[in-house]
Amino acid sequence: MLLGAALFCAAHAAEPDVVRIGVAQQGMGDPPTFGGSPAATAQSQHRVEDALKPEHVKVEWIFFKGAGPAVNEALANKQIDFAYQGDLPSVLGRANGLKTHLLLASNVRAGVYLAVPPDSDIKGIKDLKGKRVGIFRGTNLQLVADNVLKENGLTERDLRVINLDTAAAQAALASKGVDAVFLDYSLFKLQRQGLAKIVYASRDGGLQLTRQAHLLVLDDFERAHPDTVQKVVTSVVQAAQWSSDEANRSALFALWAKGGVPAQSWQDEYANQPLKDRNSPLIDPFLVARYQAVADDALRLNLIRQPVSVDGWFEPKYLNEAIRTLKLDGYWPRRDASGKALT
Amino acid sequence: MANALSRVLPSAGRARPRHTGINTLHAFGWTALPWLVPVVCALLWVFGSRYGWISAQVLPPPALVFDTLGALVRSGEIWTHLAASLSRAAVGFCGGVALGVVLGALLGLSPSLEAYVLPSFNAIVQVPVLGWLPFLMIVVGIGEPLKYLLIGHAALVPVTLSTLQGFRSTPPALREVASVYRYSRWQSIVHVTLPAAIPMIGTGVRLAFTKAWLTLVVVELVASSEGLGYLIVYGRQLFQLDLVLAAVLIVGAIGYVADRSLNALERKLDRTGAR
Numbered sequence: 001m002l003l004g005a006a007l008f009c010a011a012h013a014a015e016p017d018v019v020r021i022g023v024a025q026q027g028m029g030d031p032p033t034f035g036g037s038p039a040a041t042a043q044s045q046h047r048v049e050d051a052l053k054p055e056h057v058k059v060e061w062i063f064f065k066g067a068g069p070a071v072n073e074a075l076a077n078k079q080i081d082f083a084y085q086g087d088l089p090s091v092l093g094r095a096n097g098l099k100t101h102l103l104l105a106s107n108v109r110a111g112v113y114l115a116v117p118p119d120s121d122i123k124g125i126k127d128l129k130g131k132r133v134g135i136f137r138g139t140n141l142q143l144v145a146d147n148v149l150k151e152n153g154l155t156e157r158d159l160r161v162i163n164l165d166t167a168a169a170q171a172a173l174a175s176k177g178v179d180a181v182f183l184d185y186s187l188f189k190l191q192r193q194g195l196a197k198i199v200y201a202s203r204d205g206g207l208q209l210t211r212q213a214h215l216l217v218l219d220d221f222e223r224a225h226p227d228t229v230q231k232v233v234t235s236v237v238q239a240a241q242w243s244s245d246e247a248n249r250s251a252l253f254a255l256w257a258k259g260g261v262p263a264q265s266w267q268d269e270y271a272n273q274p275l276k277d278r279n280s281p282l283i284d285p286f287l288v289a290r291y292q293a294v295a296d297d298a299l300r301l302n303l304i305r306q307p308v309s310v311d312g313w314f315e316p317k318y319l320n321e322a323i324r325t326l327k328l329d330g331y332w333p334r335r336d337a338s339g340k341a342l343t
Numbered sequence: 344m345a346n347a348l349s350r351v352l353p354s355a356g357r358a359r360p361r362h363t364g365i366n367t368l369h370a371f372g373w374t375a376l377p378w379l380v381p382v383v384c385a386l387l388w389v390f391g392s393r394y395g396w397i398s399a400q401v402l403p404p405p406a407l408v409f410d411t412l413g414a415l416v417r418s419g420e421i422w423t424h425l426a427a428s429l430s431r432a433a434v435g436f437c438g439g440v441a442l443g444v445v446l447g448a449l450l451g452l453s454p455s456l457e458a459y460v461l462p463s464f465n466a467i468v469q470v471p472v473l474g475w476l477p478f479l480m481i482v483v484g485i486g487e488p489l490k491y492l493l494i495g496h497a498a499l500v501p502v503t504l505s506t507l508q509g510f511r512s513t514p515p516a517l518r519e520v521a522s523v524y525r526y527s528r529w530q531s532i533v534h535v536t537l538p539a540a541i542p543m544i545g546t547g548v549r550l551a552f553t554k555a556w557l558t559l560v561v562v563e564l565v566a567s568s569e570g571l572g573y574l575i576v577y578g579r580q581l582f583q584l585d586l587v588l589a590a591v592l593i594v595g596a597i598g599y600v601a602d603r604s605l606n607a608l609e610r611k612l613d614r615t616g617a618r
Contacts, residue, residue, distance in 0.1 A: 069580045076400035092582040096400050132486075132568070138580030160568040162485065163576050168565075177484040177566075303581055 435494025447506025
C-alpha cells in the first residue's frame with residue numbers, strides 16, 4: 001500500500017502546488033493588474049489560471065515596484081518560478097549567476113521617451129549635458145537611454161543621473177525636481193495633464209534603440225515541471241495572439257487600462273505600429289541579436305564584470321510546441337538580426 | 344581578589360597560582376567578549392557563502408566584497424563619493440548642532456519660552472526624519488538643500504534636548520556660589536551654567552552625529568547622483584550586491600570611527616568639566 005501511495009505521489013510530482021510569476025512592474029488597481037504585453041493580457045484574462053486549473057495548481061502573480069532589479073533578487077531567493085522581465089535586468093541576473101531560460105518574447109520593439117517640464121528649454125538629447133536626469137537604473141530603459149546618449153556623443157558621466165522608479169520619476173518631473181527623465185508610456189498621461197513635454201522618442205532612431213522583454217523560467221523549476229512550463233507558455237502565446245489581432249485593438253487598450261495606464265496612453269504608445277509588431281512572442285534572429293547586443297553593451301558600460309553569451313539561454317521548444325498546437329505557424333513574421341521581416 | 348582570599352584563608356597559599364590563572368582567564372574573557380559577536384558574524388558570512396547557505400547573488404563572498412572595495416579605491420571613484428557624503432554630513436551636522444545649541448540654551452534659560460515651544464517641538468520630533476522626506480522633496484526639490492535640511496533636522500533634535508537638560512541641571516551648589524559672588528545673569532550663564540552643561544551637550548552632539556550619518560545615507564538612497572548611499576542604490580539596481588556591501592562597510596567604518604572619536608572628546612570634556 002505504501003508503494004502504491006509512493007507511486008501515486010510520484011505521478012503527481014510533475015505538478016507543483018503553486019506557480020509564482022514575478023512581474024517587473026508595479027501592479028495597479030484592485031486586484032492588481034498591469035498592461036503593455038502578452039503577459040499582461042494573459043494575467044488580466046486569467047489564461048494561465050484557466051490552463052492550470054484542471055490540475056488544481058494555483059497561480060500567483062507577484063508585482064515588483066522595483067521592476068527588473070527587484071525581480072532578480074526574488075529569482076536569486078527562489079521566491080518566484082517565472083518572471084516577466086526586460087532584457088537588461090535579465091542579462092545582469094545571468095552575469096551574476098542566475099540560471100534561467102528565456103521562453104518567449106513579451107513586448108518587443110518598445111521605445112523610451114525623454115520628457116522635460118513644459119517650460120524647459122531642453123529640445124533634444126544634446127541639451128542634456130550637465131543636467132539632472134532621472135533614469136530607472138538596471139531596467140531595460142537604462143540601456144536604451146545609454147545608447148541614445150552615445151549616439152549623441154554623451155555618456156552618463158556628462159549628466160547628473162538620479163535613479164528614479166516610474167512613480168518617483170513622474171513626481172520629480174511634475175515638481176520640476178529634475179530637468180528631464182527617460183521613461184516609458186506612463187509619460188503620455190503626464191503630457192496630457194500639461195505636467196511634462198515629450199521631446200524625443202527612441203523608436204524614431206531605429207530598432208537598435210528599442211528594448212525587449214520576455215518570460216523566463218528558473219532552470220530548477222523547468223527541470224522539475226516541464227509540463228507546467230508548457231501549459232504556461234501555451235496560455236501566454238494564446239494571449240499574444242489575442243493581443244496581435246487588430247480587431248481587438250480597442251478592447252486590448254481597454255483591458256490594459258485596468259492596470260492604471262489609460263487607454264489613450266496606449267493608443268499614443270501604439271500609434272502607427274501594428275499590434276503584431278509589438279506582441280509577437282517569437283524567438284527569432286532579431287531577438288537573439290538584440291539580447292547579445294544588450295549583453296555586449298552592458299559589458300562595455302561596465303554594468304557587468306564579465307561577458308555574457310546568449311548561447312543556450314533561449315529555450316524555444318515550448319514556444320514552438322505552443323505555436324504548433326495553436327496552429328499559429330506564420331502568424332507572426334520572423335525577423336532577421338537587423339529587424340527586417342524574413343519571407 | 345586572590346589577595347583577599349588568602350587573607351581570609353591562610354591555607355589558600357597553595358591555591359594561589361590557580362586563582363591567578365583563573366583571574367587571567369577572566370580578564371582575557373572580558374576583553375574578548377565584545378569581539379564574540381563580530382567574529383561569529385564574520386565566520387557565518389565566510390561559511391555561509393562557501394557552503395551556499397544563502398545564494399551568492401544575495402550574500403556575496405567576503406573575498407569579492409573586499410576585491411570590489413579595492414577596485415573602488417584603486418579607480419579613485421571612492422573619493423568622489425566619500426567627499427560628497429562627508430561634505431553633506433558636515434554642513435548638515437554643523438548647522439543642526441549650532442541651531443540645536445542655541446535653541447536648547449534659549450529653552451533652558453527661559454521657562455516661559457520652554458512652556459510655549461517645547462510641547463510643539465516634542466510633537467514635531469515624533470515624526471521620523473524620513474517621514475518628512477516626501478513633503479520636503481516637493482517643497483525644496485531633490486538637490487542639496489533637501490539633504491542639508493534632513494541631516495540638520497536629525498542633528499538638531501538630540502542636541503536641543505541635551506542642551507536643554509544641561510542648562511537645567513546646573514548643580515545648586517555652583518548656583519549658590521554664583522549668587523554669593525553677585526554674578527550678573529550674563530556672568531552666571533557664561534561662567535557657571537554653560538561650563539556645567541558642556542558634558543551633556545557633548546553627549547547630545549555624539550548622538551546627533553550617529554543620527555545625522557544614518558539620515559545622510561538614507562536620503563542619498565532616495566535622491567542623489569553621488570555619495571555612499573548612491574553607491575548602495577547603484578549596486579542594488581545593477582544586481583551587484585558586493586558593491587552594496589562594500590559601500591555598507593565604508594558607511595559603518597566611518598560611523599564607528601566618528602563615534603569613537605566623539606566619545607573620546609566627550610570624555611575629555613567630562614574630565615575638564617568635573618575638575
